Amino acid sequence: MRKQCKGMFTGLLFSLLLSGSALAQGEARTAFGPGEQARYRVQYLGVTAGSAQVTVGAPMKQWGKEVWPIVAVAKTESVTGVWPIKDKFVSYWDFGTQRVLGSDMMEDENRRRRRVRVKLSDDGRSAHVVKQKDGETPREFTHELAEGTLDIAGATFALRNRTLEVGKEYAYPVFTGSKSFHMKAKVEAKETLSTELGKQEVYRLRVYTEFSGNLKSKRDMVAWLTADARHLPVRVEAELALGALVAELTGYEQGKAVAPAPAATAKNDT
Template sequence: MKKTTLVSLSLFWSLALTLGAWAAQPLPVPERLEYEVHWSGIKAGSAVQEVTPRNGELHLVYTVRSSGLVNTFFPIDDRSESVLTRGSGDEPFGMPRLFRERINEGKTHTNKEALFDLQQLKVETKDFLKHTEKTDSITPKTFDTLSCIYFIRSAELEPGKPVHMEVYDLKRLWNAEVRVVRREELRTPVGKFKTIVVRPVLTAEGQQPRTDYMTVWLSDDSRRIPVKLVVKLKVGEFRATLSGGSHWP
């Protein structure tokens, strides 16, 4: 299993979620969503996505851990955290203030932190393992690779109408077009869902465009719960399916 497997999962939680217009429907807080993770038909582990209020801010946490056979030859222990400032008006969840990412996948290890300055339109990123720092430019609507999910879940999605936004992944700023593909009914370990299917197209200066490598199913209701994710890999396929948690009927 490649490092891009679980990193792609984290990245798309951002890509699928910042699609433009804000809706008045509030999302449930606190919330916990649990997922079964499979790689090419083999159970690879589990993932948990949580949001909790704390000191007037929202804390989003996403974790992935391997199990079984995969844990033997490719152990995974990943954690991402995003802190959102208090929002108001048309932006009820605010904007990212802090993002942390710790990746442990096989022999690959990452420990980074990003501080967002929306006044100066800058983000300062620290790499704690390489002992480096850098500053990148951002836009007024830049999100990290975790916080975006809670924005897209408040958006109006219609098949055939793409939505655009920017996502900062601790390396560069991506221009993302999220294509709303179709509506589809889906069965999961926690029941049957009517869903809306979305796919991202990512572009960045000097980078090869990334297309048709990821598909996400969101519940077709006001909550927009990420129900299923499929990532195409050079070897096999990565799949995460909702299996438990809270805040759905």
């Protein structure tokens, strides 16, 4: 059971909690800003398996450009059948152009460490990937990308900046660091959801992905985002190959409001 569940918790955080796909362009506001912090409880098969924290960091320089680091940290609790995990994922969000420049993934799973760095080209049409396990030589790869490709975190935060409408679907290419695919998110309904932070008016979205292996979905994932200007993810449910996973919001601090620069209108809305 332990071997089967290795990486499942992190997969939920970085591939489910940070799901949804639409390019944040042409909007007159931003739903998030530096200083925002959201905390989540993650359950596996009905039992609390760990926690996650997603933070929008202060502006910094990366690859010669000013970015907002979107930092997600996941760790497991002492639960039978789950590896000890403490992973960190940083997506570098270029606020000026409303695109992702790359990411760093630091994995610490069952006391085995690995790092993955992804750097997108200036035109966004390719990615240079470096993967390294502790004590081993780095391996480097180059992947061709479709125009407008985002990583999982960038796609989610981009979606939050969109004007969500019931019945509308958003679909854009996503690159995980090893695989590219189109992710689709359809807004199914507006409803009221009870959360630890009280009752929230939310949009319910059905999210289609193409994950494989342990993260392969038996059915489409479902995510709930607040219906206010924040579009904050408050709950995500997924029925995966190895069981049901749920992430629920338990704490939140709002960040600084910043007006984005004008950009081209996003494509692929239907």
